[in-house]
Amino acid sequence: MAPHRTQPGAMQPEAEVTIARLGSAGDGVAETPEGPVFLAGTLPGERVLARMAGRRGEGQAAEPLEIRAASPDRVAPPCPHFLVECGACALQHWAMPAYAAWKRARLVDALERAGQPATPVAEMVIAAPNTRRRADLALKRLQGGAMALGFHQRGSAAVADLATCHVLDPVLVALFRPLRELLRRMPALKREGSAVLNLLDSGPDLLLRTDGPLDAPQRAMLAAFGTAHGIPRIAWALKDGPVENAAQAGPVRLDLSGVSVAPPPGAFLQAAPEGEAAIIAAVLAGLSAQKLPVRARIADLYAGIGTLSFPLSARGRVAAYEGDAAAVAALDAGARKAGGRVEAIRRDLAYRPLLPAELNAFGAVVLDPPYAGAAEQVAQITRSKVPVVIYVSCNPVALARDAAALVKAGFKAVSAVPVDQFRWSPHLESVVSFRR
Numbered sequence: 001m002a003p004h005r006t007q008p009g010a011m012q013p014e015a016e017v018t019i020a021r022l023g024s025a026g027d028g029v030a031e032t033p034e035g036p037v038f039l040a041g042t043l044p045g046e047r048v049l050a051r052m053a054g055r056r057g058e059g060q061a062a063e064p065l066e067i068r069a070a071s072p073d074r075v076a077p078p079c080p081h082f083l084v085e086c087g088a089c090a091l092q093h094w095a096m097p098a099y100a101a102w103k104r105a106r107l108v109d110a111l112e113r114a115g116q117p118a119t120p121v122a123e124m125v126i127a128a129p130n131t132r133r134r135a136d137l138a139l140k141r142l143q144g145g146a147m148a149l150g151f152h153q154r155g156s157a158a159v160a161d162l163a164t165c166h167v168l169d170p171v172l173v174a175l176f177r178p179l180r181e182l183l184r185r186m187p188a189l190k191r192e193g194s195a196v197l198n199l200l201d202s203g204p205d206l207l208l209r210t211d212g213p214l215d216a217p218q219r220a221m222l223a224a225f226g227t228a229h230g231i232p233r234i235a236w237a238l239k240d241g242p243v244e245n246a247a248q249a250g251p252v253r254l255d256l257s258g259v260s261v262a263p264p265p266g267a268f269l270q271a272a273p274e275g276e277a278a279i280i281a282a283v284l285a286g287l288s289a290q291k292l293p294v295r296a297r298i299a300d301l302y303a304g305i306g307t308l309s310f311p312l313s314a315r316g317r318v319a320a321y322e323g324d325a326a327a328v329a330a331l332d333a334g335a336r337k338a339g340g341r342v343e344a345i346r347r348d349l350a351y352r353p354l355l356p357a358e359l360n361a362f363g364a365v366v367l368d369p370p371y372a373g374a375a376e377q378v379a380q381i382t383r384s385k386v387p388v389v390i391y392v393s394c395n396p397v398a399l400a401r402d403a404a405a406l407v408k409a410g411f412k413a414v415s416a417v418p419v420d421q422f423r424w425s426p427h428l429e430s431v432v433s434f435r436r
């Protein structure tokens with residue numbers, strides 16, 4: 001039933017709506033004469049009593065008061081924090097087959113929008129629960145001095161104080177309680193901060209950002225915490241300032257396709273080991289299908305600490321470009337151990353993308369840009385003679401835009417692999433292989 005009009009362009013404060021589809025953030029969307037209404041926690045086909053909660057883009061945000069007709073694909077969410085407090089997951093209430101089909105369709109849709117509807121799209125690899133090895137947690141001092149530690153609440157700056165998490169590795173979840181207790185006692189955390197937890201082969205790695213200074217007694221507290229919980233390194237920064245090692249009891253290490261690297265504090269890691277393996281396999285399969293010349297050089301753009309560079313080096317000499325100085329240093333140190341087949345180069349590819357004359361030296365370009373995509377770099381690739389491009393994406397919207405530019409320049413998408421590393425979230429990674 002469509003909501004009744006009160007005045008043109010305005011909706012009743014409460015109305016029953018039917019969910020037509022899911023939006024890109026994973027919210028149910030009801031199409032109404034007054035525009036789309038977005039309802040978190042609802043599913044396609046459901047009839048929902050909604051309370052309007054204010055404008056959202058072209059439409060309205062609303063709160064679901066009652067699910068009057070539930071989807072047959074609705075399931076009980078495993079996590080007690082889901083939607084009630086925590087905004088990290090959006091889709092725990094959806095049966096896996098329907099969820100997986102929706103996510104895979106995001107990649108199909110991106111390829112259609114890029115003018116490549118016939119591209120073969122593989123089945124989606126879905127990371128298992130409790131395997132995510134990277135968490136960027138928010139910290140907030142509450143009234144009375146208590147500490148909230150968790151992900152942000154949906155559409156809010158409030159922090160969900162988490163007792164558990166069904167996506168993170170249990171080794172990281174086990175740190176929630178002692179870390180919260182430690183931070184409660186630390187004056188360096190005045191009002192708010194963050195804690196990046198990376199699970200490395202050497203154990204958890206912690207980067208704390210606080211809004212107050214860290215004195216010697218607090219450094220001693222961090223050192224004792226690291227020893228007690230098997231955390232070889234705890235790094236610290238004042239807000240967004242420079243990062244320093246506040247307590248280091250031993251080396252940090254992570255194996256990347258047989259090369260041991262020492263990731264810098266807070267380093268970007270592919271979110272789940274299973275997801276990383278699937279992305280590497282898809283990149284290598286994409287290259288194999290293109291029959292590169294034996295001596296081909298490969299450019300790995302947005303290389304991070306070398307997650308893709310080291311496996312790629314089995315196929316040719318790799319020039320790995322990355323903008324972050326600490327990541328480049330870690331990649332360079334790993335490359336020296338790997339026998340000189342990987343060269344690490346620091347370069348900001350948004351301000352100084354590789355130009356056609358540079359790109360033409362490569363038999364293939366692999367790029368794995370951040371969420372915003374790689375508009376500047378792709379514009380240069382379209383003017384080059386590079387025959388093969390493998391695009392690793394974490395944002396189907398940016399992928400559709402960048403893929404359209406490649407297609408316009410004569411590339412064809414020959415294969416696509418969706419990878420779900422952020423289970424139950426709307427995020428999707430994909431690997432798309434292009435050739436001219």
Ligand SMILES: C[S@@+](CC[C@H](N)C(=O)[O-])C[C@H]1O[C@@H](n2cnc3c(N)ncnc32)[C@H](O)[C@@H]1O
Pocket residue numbers: 268269270301302303304305306307308321322323324327347348349350351368369370394
């Ligand atoms: C999605 S991560 C991929 C990293 C790596 N390929 C991996 O699989 O671990 C994107 C990387 O791009 C880097 N980056 C972001 N903006 C950049 C820019 N303008 N120029 C160069 N690198 C950039 C980030 O530091 C990050 O390491």
